[in-house]
Amino acid sequence: MTGNAIEIEGLTKTYAASGSQPPKQALKGIDLDIPAGSIFGLLGPNGAGKSTLINILAGLVLKTSGKVSIWGFDQDVNPRQSRASIGVMPQELNIDPFFTPRAALEVQAGLYGVPKSQRVTDRVLKAIGLEDKADAYARNLSGGMRRRLLLGKALVHRPQVLVLDEPTAGVDIELRQMLWANIRRLNEEQGTTIILTTHYLEEAQEMCGEIAIINHGELIARDSTSALIGRMDAKTLVIQPEGEVAAPPEMPAPVETCLRPDGALCFTYRRSEIGTGAVIEAVRNAGISIRDIATEEPNLEDVFVALTSHKGAA
């Protein structure tokens, strides 16, 4: 498909009041298109509404209002096709300990109505690196293997869209790299659209071509990762002086200065207010000889903090 894998219009969700808890409006009118073939990051602070959004896509939570189409199928008009187009790897390790990986994948395929002749159990086992453990009880699998099995379960019906909710939370570096390699391969070789949430912003920056940020149930940014980072005006210049300098020099414009423990001087400024050349000149004019210069560019974490930190509570 060219175009959008997911189209969301005016999506709201209010969880009903329960006990002493008042109703909670978790999504407040989200409009969001996710291009087919992309690796798309859905980011937001805790409680922003990411899981609610993902669970609505997965058909696990009922929306309050709005329109959701998955792979061109409107959830309300074609619920079966829209559900068949998406696979979800959930956050929790909810795996039946008495099933073997092979049995777990077979049962999942059955739930999705995949006929026996069309099952790809062996291929999925291979893709997630669990061929050797295919017939071991799940209770004997390590945490990392269970997580891979969850990924496998999301793939049995060969969905066009794969949603990963915090796929690498609490996972060691080796497994994390393996999961990402798997996910990249699915995206590149099979054109699977990947939507993921992660708390590791470095990972999102590396993996995702496009990113949406939600906060308090509202979409506050949606752009290519590079454009989002490009919005940040701040830049830091790090200067290693020849010899020791007691304190950073005075600067001509609003520039934040600091002296790092290793003796480096750092200058943070808005690129729109002062040029790097002017900062360097001010340092030289203060009689400081420069041994080395480096710059630190903003990253996705800076963007995330800038966008989400100054919004009040819902």
Ligand SMILES: Nc1ncnc2c1ncn2[C@@H]1O[C@H](COP(=O)(O)OP(=O)(O)OP(=O)(O)O)[C@@H](O)[C@H]1O
């Ligand atoms: N079943 C529920 N009943 C009532 N309120 C809920 C329910 N599920 C979520 N909420 C509330 O809705 C809001 C959004 O929650 P959600 O889990 O979607 O956020 P999130 O962005 O996924 O957060 P996290 O990163 O912590 O998983 C939160 O205030 C949460 O407490």
